[in-house]
Amino acid sequence: MPSIHPLAVACACALGLLLFGLGTAVSLARIRSQRLIGVSDDPDAWLNRLVRAHGNTAEYAPMLALLCLALGMLAPSTPALVAMVLATLARVLFAVGMLTATTLSRPNPIRFAGALGTYVAGVALVVLLALAV
Numbered sequence: 001m002p003s004i005h006p007l008a009v010a011c012a013c014a015l016g017l018l019l020f021g022l023g024t025a026v027s028l029a030r031i032r033s034q035r036l037i038g039v040s041d042d043p044d045a046w047l048n049r050l051v052r053a054h055g056n057t058a059e060y061a062p063m064l065a066l067l068c069l070a071l072g073m074l075a076p077s078t079p080a081l082v083a084m085v086l087a088t089l090a091r092v093l094f095a096v097g098m099l100t101a102t103t104l105s106r107p108n109p110i111r112f113a114g115a116l117g118t119y120v121a122g123v124a125l126v127v128l129l130a131l132a133v
């Protein structure tokens with residue numbers, strides 16, 4: 001079995017925990033609100049924010065985890081390790097921004113920083129992986 005850098009594994013695990021933690025929170029919120037499918041008409045309702053935070057995480061976390069693990073098998077450089085950590089922190093920051101915002105209809109600096117960090121670190125991971133092979 002190939003050796004994988006422990007930081008790459010830690011980032012992949014953190015992304016997985018974020019995804020499944022948000023999924024569990026959505027399920028619990030659905031049980032509490034007795035809404036088994038769909039969301040309410042209020043875009044700022046707690047369930048709606050949870051569903052969007054989970055959905056957005058599901059869009060990015062798997063690819064970021066895959067990039068982390070792929071780079072982690074290739075004796076990652078310091079910039080690669082930094083990009084892994086930044087990508088993971090950006091996803092957490094984005095979720096925090098979604099869940100702490102009073103409304104999703106206006107810009108939120110935490111959510112923006114998480115989104116921007118995801119794009120920058122994600123592109124960096126792709127480029128670093130392409131250069132590593």
